[in-house]
Amino acid sequence: MNPVLVTGAGGFVGRALCADLVSRGAAVRGTGRSVRKVSAVVETAVVKSIDENTHWRGVLAGCDAVVHLAARVHVVQEAAAHPLAEFRRVNTQGTLNLARQAAAAGVRRFVFISSIGVNGAETFQQPYAALDRASPHSPYAVSKYEAELSLREISLQTGLEVVIIRPPLVYGPSAPGNFGSLMRWLQLGIPLPLGAIRNQRSLVALDNLVDLIVTCITHPAAANQTFLVSDGEDVSTTELLRRMGQAMGCPARLLPVPTGVLKAAAALLGKRDLAQRLCGSLQVDIQKTRQLLGWNPPLTLDQGLKKAAQGFRP
Incomplete structure (x- = not known):
């Protein structure tokens, strides 16, 4: 090759x-x-x-x-x-x-x-x-x-x-950005006002994204196509933090602050974008990716979180 x-x-x-x-x-x-x-x-x-x-x-x-x-x-x-x-x-x-x-x-x-x-x-x-x-x-x-x-x-x-x-948010060992910050906060045991968020978000584990990229390098049906990618399971920010905490062995300390209060506080602090990422929904449909390429995410969400936790460096 x-x-x-x-x-x-x-x-x-x-x-x-x-x-x-x-x-x-x-x-x-x-x-x-x-x-x-x-x-x-x-x-x-x-x-x-x-x-x-x-x-x-x-x-x-x-x-x-x-x-x-x-x-x-x-x-x-x-x-x-x-x-x-x-x-x-x-x-x-x-x-x-x-x-x-x-x-x-x-x-x-x-x-x-x-x-x-x-x-x-x-x-x-x-x-x-x-x-x-x-x-x-x-x-x-x-x-x-x-x-x-x-x-x-x-x-x-x-x-x-x-x-x-x-791709949506990509997470994995040594992930940068918001995901890495959340892992640090969980590891430190900091109480987070994110215990009452009922959104739905798609994420993709690093290994899953890499596997799709490798598939797209050679797969004949990938030519001149656009694909969305995710782990195939959507979660709320609250549920994600709980499962991240389980993967890390650091139970998440979440305070049930209403979403409206969070958004109002974020607006006052000039952090509307951060509030939108934490409280808003962003879901992707990977049906085309599955059907056209015969591709399925190799890792589940929990497997991806476990691998991210194993590679976490405080």
Whole structure:
């Protein structure tokens, strides 16, 4: 099998994907900002920045597929004067530049890791499906959606097979972001005012996402399709915290504060987005992924939480 190029190979998903591909006997090339963050068994190239001027020719030579993980992600303390322009520079223009060079180099398939944010920020009774009309809610999601649209055009023009995957929150050992913060709070035994939330959210274990990506690299039916992914089980924030606590051996200390009070307090503190992620629903329907690819999540939610707990570093 010709090499697979993985961009963002030093990241949370990239490291796990490279390790999985190597375990399956695949030749892997990884790019990242630093060589030391990428597995030693992966052929590595340093790419300091990604935009419309990045040169990929050397790392693309002989590759059969590209998995594009590298991106400008959500920035907590946004310093850019024009955030959307910065997201577009990396996530849209940088992606399209890579895809065009991949097509010119004879790459067969381009797997683009997008975001469920392309569908929207919140669901109400009806989960998001792969064929739903897009409604990106943030500069990050807008940049990902614009990349998706142009990737489809490149596919039509060049014959490059494009596969788009839109994951929700990804969790696992050493998970960054809100999930990692929740694990730290549980480990410290901090009482959390999250004991009365009745939302429903989809998540995806790191191993489940990696397994789908690997499937999409080679599966004939994946070509030029968009897939949603999850563990196949939705939970409320309250139930998630209880099950996280069980997995960690640190029973969750949850206070039953009404959701309305939480949202009002968050608004006063300028934390509306955080309140929406904790209290709102975001469900995805993976029926298309199951049926078209014959794919099912290898890990259950509880198995994924247990693995995340085993790899937790306080």
